[in-house]
Amino acid sequence: MGSERMEMRKRQMSVAQETPSSTQAQHGIGNRASNACCFCWCCCCSCSCPTPTLEEVNAWAQSFDKLMITPAGRNAFREFLRTEFSEENMLFWMACEELKQESNKSVIEEKARLIYEDYISILSPKEVSLDSRVREVINRNMLEPSQHTFDDAQLQIYTLMHRDSYPRFMNSAIYKDLLQSLSEKSIKA
Template identity: 70%
Template sequence: MPTADEAGKQHTGPEEADRPPSMSRNDPAPLAPSRPNACCFCWCCCCSCSWNEERQRAWKTSRETRLETIPNCETCTKPSQEEVQSWAKSFDKLMKNPAGRNVFREFLRTEYSEENMLFWLACEELKGEGNKQAIDEKARLIYEDYISILSPKEVSLDSRVREVINKRMQEPSSHTFDDAQLQIYTLMHRDSYPRFLNSAFYKALLLSTSRSSSES
């Protein structure tokens, strides 16, 4: 006849039979060994670890400091009611109007994308330059301010356009950034412009110019 211990072993299920001797069904599971947080060694911003939080705060501070040194607006007169209304007809009308560019730039600032307009304006200025030495200097500044990945004002460009720019920077011209300028113009048109027209910012301006027109 089997002993009490042997009888107990006969009724042990396969799962319990494979359990280490030091553990029973009621024992708590062992804690997993601690390991370093791998996300803290990457350059993504998808996690909330303290390293990335500090990095994002530093980036925002640097970006705001750089933008504070930029002039607030182009020299222009106050827009009329007709001008403000025309901006809703096409993005081209808005961008060809100095007052329109100023208003749109103020809107972009609220969306933290003012650098798109600043880059576009810098490219326009470069295209009007005829002095070779001035072109070289302005192209270098545009690259450092808006193309370099180290800049807090870097604009969003695809790899193809960046490759074209890098090649053209070997011998800069007034059209070095034409492809990039078109891409940013398209981005503002498709992404920011519709939100601008639906914003309280633009609607308030329409109301303001309408009142001024009726009073005069």
């Protein structure tokens, strides 16, 4: 079973590398490892990710949506979530976004199964917190997986991050240090 799962992950990664969507390229997702040495989504580990601008970082304080729409915002928020031991919420959300971009039925089924095993299964160490109604919907959807199998769960996790983690992120040292560092650079320039 373990070797079969490893083989599926290899196939999934090779398919993702062969067919990156424009959205993945735009948002810097797709070919990343969840244990990259840095907090970037690109997974290149040479850290060629763009540094956020002061304007972007200030915009993150205006709304959670503005934070989540930028790769740098997601990276900083993911770093914060890691300190709170809830990084799986962002990883699940990103995996769902990636699934939505897929059009190949067999790849959709494979990715959906991996998402289920990694984030929904009660046996997973990265299990996300979902209510029983959403779990029932997912179990029904898994009979015939699609790009939208996890939509209800993704919305629930997005809402959880927005209401619970985002306010703490805005008051965190991670956010304040980044804002201060960019403000100082702006003054010097």
